Amino acid sequence: MTKMEKRPCNEPEVRKGPWTMEEDLILINYIANHGEGVWNSLARSAGLKRTGKSCRLRWLNYLRPDVRRGNITAEEHLLIIEMHAKWGNRWSKIAKHLSGRTDNEIKNYWRTRIHKHIKQSENFATLPLSNFEEPVFTNQVHSSYVPADNALSQSNDHNIWGMEDFWSMQLLH
DNA sequence: AATTTGTGCAACCGCCACCTG
DNA sequence: GCAGGTGGCGGTTGCACAAAT
Incomplete structure (x- = not known):
C-alpha cells in the first residue's frame, strides 16, 4: 500500500504487497501444524493481517513444498x-x-x-x-x-530465502 | 556514471461457481 | 429460491532488476 488510504476504524487492518519472511514462516508453520482449511479463518487464526485469498495464493504459488519454480524444461x-x-x-x-x-x-x-x-x-x-x-x-x-541457466539463477537470486531453507527449518521443529 | 527502457514475476482484482444455512 | 461466504480462475498491474543508451 503505497498511498495512505482511509479505512473504517472497525475494519481489521489488511496487509498487501510482497510477503515478508516472517509472514511466510507463520503461514508455513500454521499449515504444517493445522493443515490447509478455510483460508479466511486460517489467516485470522495464524495472526496474519492478510486476506484468505492472499494466503491461499501465496501458499499455492510459492510456499507449497512440492512447488517447482523456474527451469521450464x-x-x-x-x-x-x-x-x-x-x-x-x-x-x-x-x-x-x-x-x-x-x-x-x-x-x-x-x-x-x-x-x-x-x-x-x-x-x-x-x-x-x-x-x-x-x-x-x-x-x-x-x-x-x-x-x-543464468536467467534462472538471476530470478532465484533475489529470493534470498529459498523454499528449501524454509522447509529445512520446518524439519528442525 | 547516470538515466531511460525493457523484462520477468509476484501479487492483486474482479468475476463466477459452488456450498451452506 | 435466496443471500452470504468461500474458493478458483484468468486478466492485469506494480515493482525490482537488467540491459541499453
Missing part, C-alpha cells in the same frame, strides 16, 4: 504449447498436467516467453519471405526458448 515447454493450442488460456487445467507447476507461473511463462515470440513471428510474417526467420517452434528453438 523443453518437454514442459512443448506440453504448454500443445495444451494451450487445445484448451486456450485454461492455465489451471494446463498446470494440472505439469506436476509442481502453478497456473500463475505458466501464465507468466506464456505471456513473457511464448506469446511474445509468436507476436514477433507474426510481424515477420508480414515481411517478404526472404526476411523470414526460423519458425518459432522447431527443435532448434526449443533450446533457445528454454530459459538460460
